[in-house]
Amino acid sequence: MAKVKIENTTIPYAMPVCLVGATVKGKPTFMTVAWFSKVNGQPPMFMVSLENPRYTAEGIKENGVFSINLPGKSLAEKTDYCGMVSGRKTDKSGVFKVEYGEHKAPMIAECPVCYELKLKQTFDLVDSRLFIGEVVEAYADGMYLTDKKLDVSKTEQLQLIESPAAGYYDQGKQFEKAFSIGKKLMK
């Protein structure tokens, strides 16, 4: 079937949503980020893309540490809120119960999984800045483990489909094993 042109801003796939945490002017603050990805294997590194000027970015630059917190779907309302109000005008330090990791990054107690990262590199795009951080610690709440391993069926990771209509989704069900099903085609 012939393709037709569609809006080049269409992003119809689900992106995991995270909350990026940093300390700004001595207080924890969190912003919602969907432009987030793993970008290196060993050591593990993540990248978040923050449009300019985000208040949270000031804390990342100031301290060189930040957190990435993965909310479940029960945190959709608070996550949406943190994505609509800026710490520049509204104090977001009381939205979540805050815990500190070994590297002093503020993390969200209610999130099933939290990472502490050390800022390694930034990269300027047209109206955004990429922050690339090395994961120095990863934490999971015990209630989301099965046989001492993280159980993604319990975390209900919040996801976003940005366009054509922005909406939240929870993590879909696994239907096949990755790095496995394709082996059937290997000769």
Ligand SMILES: Cc1cc2nc3c(=O)[nH]c(=O)nc-3n(C[C@H](O)[C@H](O)[C@H](O)COP(=O)(O)O)c2cc1C
């Ligand atoms: C679902 C969702 C995803 C978002 N993803 C991003 C993102 O990837 N990058 C970004 O710069 N802003 C993103 N935002 C917007 C920021 O979270 C928002 O501007 C926030 O108020 C910034 O907070 P701050 O100024 O306190 O840092 C997103 C908002 C929502 C609701």
